[in-house]
Amino acid sequence: MPQQPVQQRILKYTITALIVIGSIWSASGLEITLEKILKAPEQIAILVGAMFPLDLSSEAIERILPKVAESLFIAWAGTVIGAVFSFPISFLAANNVAVNYLSETTKQILNGIRAFPELILAFVFLPITGLGALTGTLAIGIHSIGTLGKLSSEVIEGIDEGPLEAIKSSGGSKINELLFGVVPQVMPTITSYWLYRFEINLRASAVLGVVGAGGVGAELINQLRFRDFPRAGTVLVATVVLVLTVDTISAAIRRRIIKGRSIKV
Amino acid sequence: MIKFENVGVVYPGGVKALDNINLEINEGDFVIIVGLSGAGKSTLLRSINNLVKPTDGDVFVDGKNVTNASKKELKQIRSDIGMIFQTFNLVNRSNVLKNVLTGRLSQVSTIRSITGLWPKEDKQIAFESLERVEILEKAYVRGSNLSGGQQQRVGIARALAQKPTVMLADEPVASLDPVTSRVVMSYLKKINQELGITTIVNLHFLDLAKEFGTRLIGLREGNLVYDGSVDDVSDADFENIYGRSIKSSDLIGEDD
Amino acid sequence: MINLPKKPPPSLMVFAGIPTAVLFSYYCFFKVGFNLTDFKENLENRYLVTDPLFNPKWSWAIENASEALVETIQIAILASVVGCFVALPLSFYASQTTNQNKISYFLYKSFLNLVRTIPDLFWAMMFTVAVGLGPFAGVLALVMFSLAIMGKLLSETIDSIDPGPLEAAKSSGASHNQSVFTSALPQVLPNFTAYFLYIFELCIRASVILGLVGAGGVGRIIETQRIFLRFDRISPIIVLILLVVILIEQFSVWLRRRIL
Numbered sequence: 001m002p003q004q005p006v007q008q009r010i011l012k013y014t015i016t017a018l019i020v021i022g023s024i025w026s027a028s029g030l031e032i033t034l035e036k037i038l039k040a041p042e043q044i045a046i047l048v049g050a051m052f053p054l055d056l057s058s059e060a061i062e063r064i065l066p067k068v069a070e071s072l073f074i075a076w077a078g079t080v081i082g083a084v085f086s087f088p089i090s091f092l093a094a095n096n097v098a099v100n101y102l103s104e105t106t107k108q109i110l111n112g113i114r115a116f117p118e119l120i121l122a123f124v125f126l127p128i129t130g131l132g133a134l135t136g137t138l139a140i141g142i143h144s145i146g147t148l149g150k151l152s153s154e155v156i157e158g159i160d161e162g163p164l165e166a167i168k169s170s171g172g173s174k175i176n177e178l179l180f181g182v183v184p185q186v187m188p189t190i191t192s193y194w195l196y197r198f199e200i201n202l203r204a205s206a207v208l209g210v211v212g213a214g215g216v217g218a219e220l221i222n223q224l225r226f227r228d229f230p231r232a233g234t235v236l237v238a239t240v241v242l243v244l245t246v247d248t249i250s251a252a253i254r255r256r257i258i259k260g261r262s263i264k265v
Numbered sequence: 266m267i268k269f270e271n272v273g274v275v276y277p278g279g280v281k282a283l284d285n286i287n288l289e290i291n292e293g294d295f296v297i298i299v300g301l302s303g304a305g306k307s308t309l310l311r312s313i314n315n316l317v318k319p320t321d322g323d324v325f326v327d328g329k330n331v332t333n334a335s336k337k338e339l340k341q342i343r344s345d346i347g348m349i350f351q352t353f354n355l356v357n358r359s360n361v362l363k364n365v366l367t368g369r370l371s372q373v374s375t376i377r378s379i380t381g382l383w384p385k386e387d388k389q390i391a392f393e394s395l396e397r398v399e400i401l402e403k404a405y406v407r408g409s410n411l412s413g414g415q416q417q418r419v420g421i422a423r424a425l426a427q428k429p430t431v432m433l434a435d436e437p438v439a440s441l442d443p444v445t446s447r448v449v450m451s452y453l454k455k456i457n458q459e460l461g462i463t464t465i466v467n468l469h470f471l472d473l474a475k476e477f478g479t480r481l482i483g484l485r486e487g488n489l490v491y492d493g494s495v496d497d498v499s500d501a502d503f504e505n506i507y508g509r510s511i512k513s514s515d516l517i518g519e520d521d
Numbered sequence: 522m523i524n525l526p527k528k529p530p531p532s533l534m535v536f537a538g539i540p541t542a543v544l545f546s547y548y549c550f551f552k553v554g555f556n557l558t559d560f561k562e563n564l565e566n567r568y569l570v571t572d573p574l575f576n577p578k579w580s581w582a583i584e585n586a587s588e589a590l591v592e593t594i595q596i597a598i599l600a601s602v603v604g605c606f607v608a609l610p611l612s613f614y615a616s617q618t619t620n621q622n623k624i625s626y627f628l629y630k631s632f633l634n635l636v637r638t639i640p641d642l643f644w645a646m647m648f649t650v651a652v653g654l655g656p657f658a659g660v661l662a663l664v665m666f667s668l669a670i671m672g673k674l675l676s677e678t679i680d681s682i683d684p685g686p687l688e689a690a691k692s693s694g695a696s697h698n699q700s701v702f703t704s705a706l707p708q709v710l711p712n713f714t715a716y717f718l719y720i721f722e723l724c725i726r727a728s729v730i731l732g733l734v735g736a737g738g739v740g741r742i743i744e745t746q747r748i749f750l751r752f753d754r755i756s757p758i759i760v761l762i763l764l765v766v767i768l769i770e771q772f773s774v775w776l777r778r779r780i781l
Contacts, residue, residue: 011779023602026595030656030737040652040661047651070552077549115763119730123747123755127569129560133553162354163367166420169314170427171344171371179379180367184356203640210642210733214553220643221734224650236643243638256534260358260407392525404526 051233060231064219068238071215072246074136074205079198081137082144087190089145090152097156097178107153113146118204122213133214140201140208148197152190159185192254199243199250206239266292266327266463267313267431273321274308274487282308283319284487292430295457296465297478297495301507304484306467310433313465314346315339326431344371347424347462351436353416357409361400361419364408365391368426387426394425398452414445421452432456434466438473443517446470450477470517471503573753582757586742590761593738596659596731597724603660604667604724605717611668612675618684619701633672641666641727645736656737663727667720674716675709682708718773722766729762 092098093106121139129135164181172180209217216239223232269288275281282305290296298306311317312324315331323332331342347368355364369387370378377383383391395401398418408416417437424432434453438446450466454477457464468474474481474495481498483491483506491498491506504510613619614629644665648658682705690700732740739758746754 015776019602022598026599029595030592030599030660032599032657032660036652036657040657043651044648047647073549073552076545077553077555080546080549115766116759117726117730119733120743120759123743124570124574124752126747127750128566129563134555134560137550137553137555160357162350162352163356165316166348166350166354166423167367167370169316169343169346169348169433170368170424171340171342172367173340173370173375175375176367176370176378179375180363180370181356184359184363188358203638207640207642210646217642221646224646236639236647239640239643240635240638244634247634247638253534253538401524402526405529 047229050229051236053230054234054237055228055230056234060234064216064231064235064238067209067216067219068242070133071202071205071209071217071239072242074133074140074208074214075198075202077137078140078205079144079194079201081141082148082197082201083194085141085145086148086152089149090156090190091178091182093149093153094156096159096161097182103153107150110146110149110153113142114150115146116143118143118208119211122208122211126211126213131212136205136208136213136215139213140204143204144197144201148193151193152186155186155189155193156182188257188260192257195250195254195257199247202243202246206243266290266294267465268325269309269312269322270325271322272312272319272324272332274305274312274317275320281487282317283312286322286489288482288489288492290463290465292463293457293461294463294465294480295454295478296463296480296482297474298465298467298482298484299469299471299474299503299506300484302469303486305487306484307435308487309484310348310435310465310467313431313433314343314348340371344427345429346431346433347427347429348433348435349417349420349424349437351439353413353420355408355416355419355423358407360405360407361395361411361422362391362404364419365394365423365426368394368423371427390428391422391426394422395419397425397456398422412445413441414448417441417445417449418452421449421456425456429462432462432464434464436467436469438517439469443519446473446517447476453477470515471511472516472518569750570752573751574756576753577757577760578753579757581754582761585754586739586758586761589732589739589742590758590765592656593728593732593740593762594725594765596656596663596728596738597721600660600663600728601667601717601721601724604664605671605713605720607664608668608671608675609713612672612679613701613705615672615676616679618679618682619687619705630676633669633676636665637669637673639665642730642734645731646734649735654735659728659731659736659738662731662736663724666727667724670720670723671713671716675713678709678712679705715777718769718776722769722773725762725766725769729759 089106089110093103093110095103097103098106118139121142122135125135125138129138159182163185164177167177167181205215207215207217209215209219210221212218216235220232220235220239223229223235267288267290269286272283272286272288273281274283286309298309300306308317312319313326313331315324315334319332323330325331326342326346329338329342331339334342356367366378366383366387369383369390373383373387392401392404395404398421400415400418400422403411403415403419408419411419420437432453437453438449441449450473453464453466456462466478475498478495481491481493481495482489483502485506485508491502500511503515507515611629611633614625615633617626620626620629641662644662645659648661649655652658652661686704686708687700690704691697695703728738728740729743730740732738732742733744735741739762743755743758746752
């Protein structure tokens, strides 16, 4: 009976062993005992129980709703910054549009920006732009330039070069090639990436409040610290509702963008 | 009209695609080029508008040296040469009209083209070109929603919109069925006869070549091995061009 | 005169959507307090950050942060392994290809969606309250994080697999679980591995931050140093983490080439 080539099997076993050993090493290093694991569900249940009934007093809503809205504004503004700046940069990073050394350098710069989580970027901006929503927006914006830049450049690199040749053969300039050959091909995918980024940025902006960069995060951590669990629950539910709504609308728009409008004649 | 003087093309890597081609094509000719894949048909065609730059010799179009033209001159020359492709090369997400208008790009300022405020005359030219290939009613349909034959007609319209003096067709019907292929070829022939556009077509279907061509050029391994009227060509000539006997895959046949 | 075809009406999405988006953007920038003059003024303060930032104190970092760095990586390993492997069966229940029961499919899919909506740091905050401060809370938080991402990616992959082998297995009399195990699972294993490596990398980045809320890892150190603007101590820590991330990225690229 033929068996999997030996090399492949050894690879599989090594990987499985690595995973198992790695996990055991981690668990013991973190002092995670079976006792702790077994106690956890009960503890979680107690916490969840303490959150209900939710605090839906007008006082709570007055405090929480503006913060939730703020997270939305930060996420949107940050995504706009990311989209606007990453678009031209992505052309510079695409090896079929820009010269090789230029595209390589740009890609490395983008990788560098991407490497820093939004929170770390927020840290860096806090002493400069102070507490508040602007810091969060900048942190999210700059990180988004990195990720969107990389993704967009990959889309550009994946286009069909045929239409570009057609434009060139008719006497069109390089700019014509870009505008009429590249852009129409990449816009649907790139726009959907922008929207997807918005969904992710919304979660990031909720979190940034923890360090004072605007949004619901600060509310949640305060309520938890003061043991005001019903109010914390309200913050959580409000966040979940916002994220779900945005996710659903954004997913619908993205589907429509990719599919496009069909006109029957 | 089109003149090849000792044209040779060697690709990086040493492959010799064209070897010492000397050829003259007259205004209004309908020329069909046949040969095996790799014989140099595509290279020959592309050296006319300098998409491929010959390593030896010069190509002249309407008296102008294409091979050594400056960037500006080249754009001017290219705007007079229309080209259609085997894979149609339409922008799939854009509608037919937008695709045809890209043929006018060399004549329209960048700003106007971006904003979509194409001058009325250019739009008129686009509509007329579409009318000539009888596909005007699909003007606002997206490229990807058309059949292969329809897409190629849009390609022809796009080339026509340039108001060209030369039309190059690189295997225009290779991906189409026999009936559609004949439709496309007859449009090309009609345009050649009605507008006097010098037309050069690469084909690998020999029966189609005989059916539509007036002048036949045969390439084999980069060399010109046949140049004459379609009426004079015999099966033996084809075998010489191909270097082997004719197979059924060399004929497009009829639709059953 | 030729008969021009009728031009279709402009798409609602473009016509109404784009202006709305632009106006909304202006509104958002206004609400977050974006003000070019203020911003220029603020930038003058940048030396507070850039001076120490580009002056990394490696010895301090290695001495004081090594333990916490190891802790960060351990959290990431444990959380991604547990989260991904738990997500594996869940994903099959969250895909219509392998779960024909509409109600159960809806429940599993909604569960995964719900878990996805809560940011990782929120999970961390709640777990620190439930099970106490420390890395255990961090692991639990990232388990939810990994579960959510793997669940979404894998269930979408399962949605698009070839249902043929699955049908074949069922028609030969195999039970539902048997058919899934033999005919659906192998189809998605390469994707699972790729996603796992991706999520592992994400977990490393995410676990750096957990310490901010007391859930273990270097985050605690970063937070305390940040308050005193000791970016000279923070930058080496970040660089070390980035090195680990790059190493893992290279390893996963190498591994993917070997497996696929």
